[in-house]
Amino acid sequence: MAGLEDLYREIILDHYRNPRHRGELECPPAHRSEGFNPLCGDEVVLTFEMDGDVVTDLRVGGYGCSISQASASMMSAAVIGKTIDEIRDLTRAFKAMMSIHEESIGGDGSEALDGAADAAGANDGALRLGDLEALRGVVKFPVRIKCATLGWNALATGLDETAAGE
Amino acid sequence: MSTGAGPDIDRAVKVQFPLLERSVHGRPIVYLDSAASSQKPTAVLDAMDDYYRTVNANVHRGAYEIAAAATEQMEQARADVARFISAPSADEIVFTKNATEAMNLVARSWGGSNLGSADAIVLTEMEHHANIVPWHILAAERGFEIRWIPITHDGCLDLTDLDRLLDGAKLLSVTAMSNVLGTLNPIPRLAAAAHDAGALLSVDASQYVPHLPTDVGELGADFMVFTGHKMCGPTGVGVLWARMELLDAMPPFLGGGEMILDVTKEGFRPNTVPHKFEAGTPPIAEIVGLGAAVRYLEGLGMDAVRAHEVSLTGYALRTLTDRHGDDITVHGPSEPAQRGGVLSFVYRDVHPHDISQVLDQSGVCVRAGHHCAKPLMRCLGVTATTRASLYVYNDTSDIDSLAEALDEVGALFGH
Structure with a gap:
């Protein structure tokens, strides 16, 4: 059985209590992207600056639960200084870790879910999720996956729009 | 009692x-989530199980024994629900899928034939989306105005401007009890004010009927909607009650079997109330379960x-x-x-x-x-x-x- 300690790891609570890169950058020159969870009304507002294809700065605004806020905070620390391609690879690896396969939900869920997360972790090859690994336990609480991916989806949309606009 | x-x-x-x-x-x-959906007593589970095991057949059609029994159980439930809310006639009870569908029925059928671009209706800031979105959808098509009764800091309706808001309005649609705040609204007073202004009163009683003795006459409502699954009954069945005069004048909502008297290649003649509003095979077992829920609550x-x-x-x-x-x-x-x-x-x-x-x-x-x-x-x-x-x-x-x-x-x- 999944316990709360699987969800609320200390590092997640730390990011929730002391969010990194909190705030908003002036747009323009910064780009802006929003994510919205209609189920709970949570909202994340990302503003980020680009130099070429590198995200040089990013700020997280909005409001939401500990998981959505901590995930966005950890994401900000992970992506600043990286290129769009590197961020897309990281996003793919993170979302693979967050993905659960439908057949895993039915039976004795927890082991299958562990397996899915491990496989996703192994597949990211050279990519290291680092602190983001702490969010792996979210998979055991399927209702909360949308919380964890809220900021990542907003960033992916924002980067796509930026790339398309050039 | x-x-x-x-x-x-x-x-x-x-x-x-x-x-x-x-x-x-x-x-x-x-x-502690009964405002979302209540649990079900053995009496309701047994009634539904018994229906499927011993009675199951389609209603209002077959002449054979169990078809007649299924019809009788469904119509008994209609009578039970009518008694539960002190409705003058069981024919004023229309079964729907849930309260949301019942409110959509009121909007589509009554609103669709009574509201035009010069008209206005009044809602409140504490309504459930089920009593907001059907009106938004209809207003987008027909262009009437939606006015809002505000709330006070302690979560009650602010009725200071009620008369002005109701002036020229054709309908006030309001929750009897807030699903968020628990606030009990003064429905008889709102009914009197609406009627004085020439408006009808529609009541979302989804959170009210399961919890308080209900008398549609005392409330002064013209329409009232509620749902089975919040009152110890099953999901999949809701109720619209309205005054017969209104139901008689309203056009059908959904078309299909059961809701017609005759169909030709040129058109159709609608059935009588309440069948006019009950197209297709109804959720019979659920209606039987709702009847059992009503009798269970009456027993308490x-x-x-x-x-x-x-x-x-x-x-x-x-x-x-x-x-x-x-x-x-x-x-x-x-x-x-x-x-x-x-x-x-x-x-x-x-x-x-x-x-x-x-x-x-x-x-x-x-x-x-x-x-x-x-x-x-x-x-x-x-x-x-x-x-x-x-x-x-x-x-x-x-x-x-x-x-x-x-x-x-x-x-x-x-x-």
Whole structure:
């Protein structure tokens, strides 16, 4: 059985209590992207600056639960200084870790879910999720996956729009 | 009916709900989400099971024995529901899928033939989306105005400008009890004001009928909608009650079998009320289950149900405040007699999703979110609340479990 300690790891609570890169950058020159969870009304507002294809700065605004806020905070620390391609690879690896396969939900869920997360972790090859690994336990609480991916989806949309606009 | 049955209800009722015997995460379940959906007593489960095992056939068609029995059980349920809300005639009871569909029926059928671009209707800021969106959809097509009764800081309707808001309006549509705040609205007063202004009154009674003795005549409603699954009945069945004169004049809602007297290649003649509004095979087993739920609640006595909930709501307000002091704020009226057992609260600055997640580990089931009332959330200045809601099977031990489990929220998220 999944316990709360699987969800609320200390590092997640730390990011929730002391969010990194909190705030908003002036747009323009910064780009802006929003994510919205209609189920709970949570909202994340990302503003980020680009130099070429590198995200040089990013700020997280909005409001939401500990998981959505901590995930966005950890994401900000992970992506600043990286290129769009590197961020897309990281996003793919993170979302693979967050993905659960439908057949895993039915039976004795927890082991299958562990397996899915491990496989996703192994597949990211050279990519290291680092602190983001702490969010792996979210998979055991399927209702909360949308919380964890809220900021990542907003960033992916924002980067796509930026790339398309050039 | 006895009015002093609160303590008796405590002891005897819980055991009649099989689900409440189960455990969650190794802890006995503490079910505090009845405003979303109630649990079902054995009487309802048995009635539905018995229907499928011994009666099942389509209604209003076959001449054979069990088809006649199925029709009789369904029509008995209609009579039971009519009696439960003191409706003048069982023919004024229209079965729908849920309260949402019933409200869409009112909007589409009555609104579609009575509201034009020069008209206005009045809603309130505390409505459920089910009493907002059908009107938005219709207004987009027909261009009428939607006016809003605001709420006060303590979560009641602000009726200061009621007469001005009703001036020239054709309908006031309002909840009898807020699904977020528990506020009981003054329906007879609103009915009088609406009728004085020449408007009809539509009442969303989804949170009211399950919890208080209901008399549509005393309320002064012209339309009233509610749902089966919040009143010990099954999902999949809701009710529209309206005055016969209105139902008679309204065009059909959905088209198909059962709702016609005759069909030709050129057109159709609609059936009589209520069948005119019940196209297709109805949810027969669910209607039978709703009838059983009504008889179950009548057996407890709705005065006793209300007395139990007033007493338990008072206990909950005292217990939560005594134990958690300034850490907790409960929205809505502070006086139990002015509210139902719906307690939306803010605990420190912890997000409702996190609160409900931690409470779940103690087996405590509460709701987190906007409760399908986003305009109200904006009025309250929040994006979501945590909501504990009570029903006849809850007792003081459930409240104690909630209050205790909140300590764990504080321990985990305390700064």
